[in-house]
Amino acid sequence: MSEIFDVAVIGGGMVGSAIAYGCAIRGARTVLLDGADGSLRAARGNFGLVWSQGKGARMPAYAAWTRASLDRWTAFSEAMGSAAGQEIGYRRTGGLDFCLGDEDFQERTEEVRRLHNLVAGGPEIQMLDRAELRALLPNTPFGPNVTGASLMPDDGHANPLLLLRGLHAGLHRAGAEHRPGIAVDSIVATDGAFLITGPTGQTRAHRVVVASGLGTPRLAAQIGIEIPMRAVKGQNMVTERLPPLLPMPASALRQTAEGVIQIGVTSEEGETRTATSVNHLARMATRAVEVLPVLKQARIVRAWAAMRPMTPDGYPAYAQSALYPGAFAAVCHSGVTLSAIHASVLAEAILAGALPAEMADMHPARFEGRTDVQAH
Amino acid sequence: MFKRTEAAGTPFAFTFDGQEVAAREGDSIAGALLAAGIVITRTTPVGQAPRGPFCMMGACFDCLAEVDGIGGVQTCLVPARPGMVVQRQIGVRDLDEADAA
Numbered sequence A: 001m002s003e004i005f006d007v008a009v010i011g012g013g014m015v016g017s018a019i020a021y022g023c024a025i026r027g028a029r030t031v032l033l034d035g036a037d038g039s040l041r042a043a044r045g046n047f048g049l050v051w052s053q054g055k056g057a058r059m060p061a062y063a064a065w066t067r068a069s070l071d072r073w074t075a076f077s078e079a080m081g082s083a084a085g086q087e088i089g090y091r092r093t094g095g096l097d098f099c100l101g102d103e104d105f106q107e108r109t110e111e112v113r114r115l116h117n118l119v120a121g122g123p124e125i126q127m128l129d130r131a132e133l134r135a136l137l138p139n140t141p142f143g144p145n146v147t148g149a150s151l152m153p154d155d156g157h158a159n160p161l162l163l164l165r166g167l168h169a170g171l172h173r174a175g176a177e178h179r180p181g182i183a184v185d186s187i188v189a190t191d192g193a194f195l196i197t198g199p200t201g202q203t204r205a206h207r208v209v210v211a212s213g214l215g216t217p218r219l220a221a222q223i224g225i226e227i228p229m230r231a232v233k234g235q236n237m238v239t240e241r242l243p244p245l246l247p248m249p250a251s252a253l254r255q256t257a258e259g260v261i262q263i264g265v266t267s268e269e270g271e272t273r274t275a276t277s278v279n280h281l282a283r284m285a286t287r288a289v290e291v292l293p294v295l296k297q298a299r300i301v302r303a304w305a306a307m308r309p310m311t312p313d314g315y316p317a318y319a320q321s322a323l324y325p326g327a328f329a330a331v332c333h334s335g336v337t338l339s340a341i342h343a344s345v346l347a348e349a350i351l352a353g354a355l356p357a358e359m360a361d362m363h364p365a366r367f368e369g370r371t372d373v374q375a376h
Numbered sequence B: 001m002f003k004r005t006e007a008a009g010t011p012f013a014f015t016f017d018g019q020e021v022a023a024r025e026g027d028s029i030a031g032a033l034l035a036a037g038i039v040i041t042r043t044t045p046v047g048q049a050p051r052g053p054f055c056m057m058g059a060c061f062d063c064l065a066e067v068d069g070i071g072g073v074q075t076c077l078v079p080a081r082p083g084m085v086v087q088r089q090i091g092v093r094d095l096d097e098a099d100a101a
């Protein structure tokens, strides 16, 4: 039979690609098996924030994990740019979350107080009132209802499609194989290797990583890892290229390096189709115009929706199988933000055969017996 | 060079960068410009490369120009009208500052 890879990663989205890239550049013989063009792929439809603001309020380990990924992002984005053949648009400018109206401002101020010192020694989230916001961004034409914003100093954004291209080009350059169009059906532990079967054939590997986004629960169950998940739909739209308006990305509103304004984003539960809907897009546009009234002149050139892979508490799930050591599962929301740490710490841990203690709280064992699927 | 296949429609004129363009009723702005030999309606925001009408059906956004003071207009989708003032759009379009707060 064919060769035995060191690592087979199932799922070529944001999480699987980062893991496969990280394994490949560390010298492991790696294969990345990815699903069909029609599958649900958040990696190709997300908002592109590299973001820590507000993350991990109820799970300090996740807040620290996010912080550790951000700390790696500058060097990581350079590696991605060199692999992709063009820089991936990473801007570590600080990230905003705007407040509209006084009540919103009061509530956010409270929240920011609670989030104080979330990661010991890390940068602190700050609350800006309208005057401070205008002093920070004097050339941004804010609407009258913008009462302030919370600011996280080294949050930022990147072009998520170029990031994905960088990961794929990088793993290819490091000698890994990328096999798209292969929706894996089964994983079986055989003597000395895992046997992975899809419609077009079989792959064997000493380690297997299920990182299949919304396809994860079915495959992870086969290696004895239970991860309940649901899809949360998010709609996006982009304008034509515009003059510089917003030098810092914000939650649901950012201007790309090329001048496009991206407007997000819904969180819709119970949806099965990735169609956009005018009522949601109109609400998103209304909010964007409230923040930046000049946007009412802008033309929308494209809108789309994608499904977020979501665990019951919204936090990541990482596990090695107790039944089949060498078999792992990894899923998360915020896979763009976490790609830098997936490509380093997580890939190293998979090669070493043990997940480090800092990841223990993110084990899916925490979902055992849970039937609710609350948003985070 | 483009040639009209039909001579139907009442003739009228509008201007492109101040120059008179002969159009016919039923022309899109882009159609009239092409018939008049004008193939560049804008330059790109990042690389300043020339662009002009390409798909003629609203998909490519290459035909953008400033029409009666409004930038970013897809000229292939807008009917030409007598007296319109069309301008080549250089780089990124302008936004009307009146909307700033």
Ligand SMILES: Cc1cc2nc3c(=O)[nH]c(=O)nc-3n(C[C@H](O)[C@H](O)[C@H](O)COP(=O)(O)OP(=O)(O)OC[C@H]3O[C@@H](n4cnc5c(N)ncnc54)[C@H](O)[C@@H]3O)c2cc1C
Residues within 6 Å of the ligand: A010, A011, A012, A013, A014, A015, A016, A017, A033, A034, A035, A036, A039, A040, A041, A042, A043, A044, A045, A046, A047, A048, A049, A050, A051, A182, A183, A184, A185, A211, A212, A213, A214, A215, A216, A219, A233, A234, A235, A236, A265, A305, A306, A307, A308, A309, A330, A331, A332, A333, A334, A335, A336, A337, A338
């Ligand atoms: C609208 C929206 C906005 C977002 N904004 C942000 C943001 O601003 N910042 C951020 O950090 N994150 C953001 N995210 C989240 C981020 O996109 C996801 O966390 C990330 O893409 C998840 O990566 P994944 O690899 O788990 O899943 P995906 O990226 O969805 O990839 C899963 C892959 O697995 C493959 N697959 C599935 N089943 C199989 C199978 N049986 N065999 C082989 N392959 C299979 C699929 O084909 C797919 O390619 C956003 C998501 C959405 C939808």
Ligand code: FES
Residues within 6 Å of the ligand: B030, B052, B053, B054, B055, B056, B057, B058, B059, B060, B061, B062, B063, B064, B074, B075, B076, B077
């Ligand atoms: S020519 Fe393509 S959009 Fe107008």
